[in-house]
Amino acid sequence: MLFEQATGFLAGKRTAAVVTHIRPDGDAIGSASATIMLLAAHGIDAAGYVGQYDEMPAPLRTLPLGKQFHCTDTLPDVDLIVVVDCGSLARTGLFEDHIRAHADRTLIIDHHASNACEAQVNVVCPEIESTCSLIWQWYQETNTEITAPAANAMMGGLLTDTAQFRYGRPAARDIAADLVKHGADEGALVHTLIDAISAENLQRIGAALAGLSIHQMGQKRVVTIEACDMDIPTLERIVDFTRGIDDADLIAVLKRLDQDTAAVSLRSQHLDVSRIAAAGGGGGHRNAAGFTVHGWTMADLREFLAQHLDD
Amino acid sequence: MLFEQATGFLAGKRTAAVVTHIRPDGDAIGSASATIMLLAAHGIDAAGYVGQYDEMPAPLRTLPLGKQFHCTDTLPDVDLIVVVDCGSLARTGLFEDHIRAHADRTLIIDHHASNACEAQVNVVCPEIESTCSLIWQWYQETNTEITAPAANAMMGGLLTDTAQFRYGRPAARDIAADLVKHGADEGALVHTLIDAISAENLQRIGAALAGLSIHQMGQKRVVTIEACDMDIPTLERIVDFTRGIDDADLIAVLKRLDQDTAAVSLRSQHLDVSRIAAAGGGGGHRNAAGFTVHGWTMADLREFLAQHLDD
Numbered sequence: 001m002l003f004e005q006a007t008g009f010l011a012g013k014r015t016a017a018v019v020t021h022i023r024p025d026g027d028a029i030g031s032a033s034a035t036i037m038l039l040a041a042h043g044i045d046a047a048g049y050v051g052q053y054d055e056m057p058a059p060l061r062t063l064p065l066g067k068q069f070h071c072t073d074t075l076p077d078v079d080l081i082v083v084v085d086c087g088s089l090a091r092t093g094l095f096e097d098h099i100r101a102h103a104d105r106t107l108i109i110d111h112h113a114s115n116a117c118e119a120q121v122n123v124v125c126p127e128i129e130s131t132c133s134l135i136w137q138w139y140q141e142t143n144t145e146i147t148a149p150a151a152n153a154m155m156g157g158l159l160t161d162t163a164q165f166r167y168g169r170p171a172a173r174d175i176a177a178d179l180v181k182h183g184a185d186e187g188a189l190v191h192t193l194i195d196a197i198s199a200e201n202l203q204r205i206g207a208a209l210a211g212l213s214i215h216q217m218g219q220k221r222v223v224t225i226e227a228c229d230m231d232i233p234t235l236e237r238i239v240d241f242t243r244g245i246d247d248a249d250l251i252a253v254l255k256r257l258d259q260d261t262a263a264v265s266l267r268s269q270h271l272d273v274s275r276i277a278a279a280g281g282g283g284g285h286r287n288a289a290g291f292t293v294h295g296w297t298m299a300d301l302r303e304f305l306a307q308h309l310d311d
Numbered sequence: 312m313l314f315e316q317a318t319g320f321l322a323g324k325r326t327a328a329v330v331t332h333i334r335p336d337g338d339a340i341g342s343a344s345a346t347i348m349l350l351a352a353h354g355i356d357a358a359g360y361v362g363q364y365d366e367m368p369a370p371l372r373t374l375p376l377g378k379q380f381h382c383t384d385t386l387p388d389v390d391l392i393v394v395v396d397c398g399s400l401a402r403t404g405l406f407e408d409h410i411r412a413h414a415d416r417t418l419i420i421d422h423h424a425s426n427a428c429e430a431q432v433n434v435v436c437p438e439i440e441s442t443c444s445l446i447w448q449w450y451q452e453t454n455t456e457i458t459a460p461a462a463n464a465m466m467g468g469l470l471t472d473t474a475q476f477r478y479g480r481p482a483a484r485d486i487a488a489d490l491v492k493h494g495a496d497e498g499a500l501v502h503t504l505i506d507a508i509s510a511e512n513l514q515r516i517g518a519a520l521a522g523l524s525i526h527q528m529g530q531k532r533v534v535t536i537e538a539c540d541m542d543i544p545t546l547e548r549i550v551d552f553t554r555g556i557d558d559a560d561l562i563a564v565l566k567r568l569d570q571d572t573a574a575v576s577l578r579s580q581h582l583d584v585s586r587i588a589a590a591g592g593g594g595g596h597r598n599a600a601g602f603t604v605h606g607w608t609m610a611d612l613r614e615f616l617a618q619h620l621d622d
Binding site for chain 2: 164165166167168170173174176177180181186187190191194195196197198199200202203205206207208209210211212214223241242243244245246247248
């Protein structure tokens with residue numbers, strides 16, 4: 001029973017704060033929302049918190065309970081803190097110090113390999129594709145009814161973190177089937193969380209894709225793309241549009257955040273891009289990584305890539 | 312038992328031709344391939360046929376048995392003809408006359424509402440999201456083992472016809488979970504059948520998206536896009552890139568097939584575009600329809616849309 005200790009930890013608790021990572025995504029809000037509902041079913045009055053001042057992106061506010069999350073610097077005085085989908089306590093943002101000071105009343109539920117398990121009780125499974133999959137397991141073990149809102153919350157996270165079932169364990173499809181049976185509307189969630197874009201932002205992404213260039217660097221074929229004049233959510237989307245490129249060894253997107261700063265996203269089907277990103281002061285996964293640069297031109301990016309491609 | 316009559320029809324048969332629609336897609340080849348494997352499990356020697364001279368697109372040839380389909384004008388002399396995923400016998404292309412002449416030995420399995428059920432035995436269910444879902448049902452009813460190739464074949468069709476589970480019955484998710492359990496590799500199929508694109512073709516699609524324009528026509532907001540200088544498979548892909556546009560009533564893509572001819576694709580979340588397409592001499596579904604035009608400029612398209620938007 002994966003959640004035996006976690007479920008025992010709920011005994012006697014009446015109030016809870018459910019915290020997820022700053023700059024939240026679908027798995028963050030989905031898993032926090034489903035956790036709040038599970039706690040409520042067990043008689044615990046819980047609410048959701050994000051340790052930042054910025055409001056959450058609009059699509060996430062359409063998730064169940066999404067409108068009720070607090071973006072703030074202060075956690076209330078509660079019996080229980082549940083930290084979900086945070087690869088480290090630093091990812092709880094403005095709450096980090098508070099949570100460290102109250103680790104004895106904190107439960108961590110996460111699927112990031114980087115998690116240092118610093119709470120009283122830690123349920124951390126790096127092999128699981130989403131934190132929502134873990135929360136689904138918690139519902140099973142506690143025989144908690146999966147209501148339609150809970151099903152939609154968990155499906156939102158599962159869709160986000162598997163990129164619509166492109167990745168993840170075969171078991172993720174069983175969880176999806178179960179969530180749909182309990183009322184999750186996969187099509188509506190895909191539209192809201194993955195597809196939706198304004199015509200003008202799609203036009204901006206089109207312009208960036210139209211400007212892509214292809215470079216032969218030694219034995220490697222590299223695609224570089226520059227994305228500018230876009231709001232942050234649109235910038236974050238552009239890499240997904242390059243996912244299908246099947247005739248390049250590496251895809252590098254220079255996403256201009258402001259006049260001086262840019263985030264570089266690296267993708268590859270078979271190269272270890274985390275090593276290239278590390279050379280740029282960043283990091284990430286084997287097939288998807290990134291780093292931040294200042295004052296770089298596209299020529300600077302290409303020169304950097306040519307230098308580090310064979311690291 | 313949906314397939315009771317169809318299964319009985321197999322008795323005594325030794326050889327079969329499985330025919331699917333011309334210009335095949337994932338559901339066509341996936342369902343034909345899974346049918347061939349089901350027939351083989353029942354002792355019938357079957358092969359796949361497409362009634363056209365053109366070779367199948369490369370991604371479809373990666374599906375199980377995909378390389379073994381015959382694109383030709385002649386069907387062999389067999390005991391049984393199974394026509395899958397063809398909304399009408401006309402969609403069997405060069406085989407139409409032959410199949411009409413041998414309707415007494417023909418079985419139709421399909422999910423198009425337009426099907427006229429002209430064979431000896433017809434299993435036609437318009438409410439089912441894919442022909443592969445029907446074939447899966449046939450496997451269940453006949454207790455036929457779903458091998459990994461059969462699972463991949465059926466998953467290919469299910470993914471194609473539901474646009475990766477954006478559409479379809481909740482039961483489609485159960486079928487997907489079952490197919491994954493039997494060895495279907497959803498991620499690999501999505502990559503091959505849906506995502507894969509060359510960098511240069513993505514650049515061409517980007518240029519078309521960059522050139523999109525937004526028009527106010529009365530109360531309606533219309534996005535028009537012109538796509539040219541692309542091979543046919545890339546032209547067919549462009550509409551998928553516009554799927555997420557959420558601030559337009561209608562999306563119209565003029566896809567230039569040659570100097571004179573263009574196919575117009577219409578999409579809407581809430582308008583009945585089949586009526587507009589019909590005014591242009593075409594047809595389709597409520598939310599997705601199209602028609603063919605000759606010698607039209609983009610201005611011609613916009614004028615046509617403005618005229619027929621309120622039909």
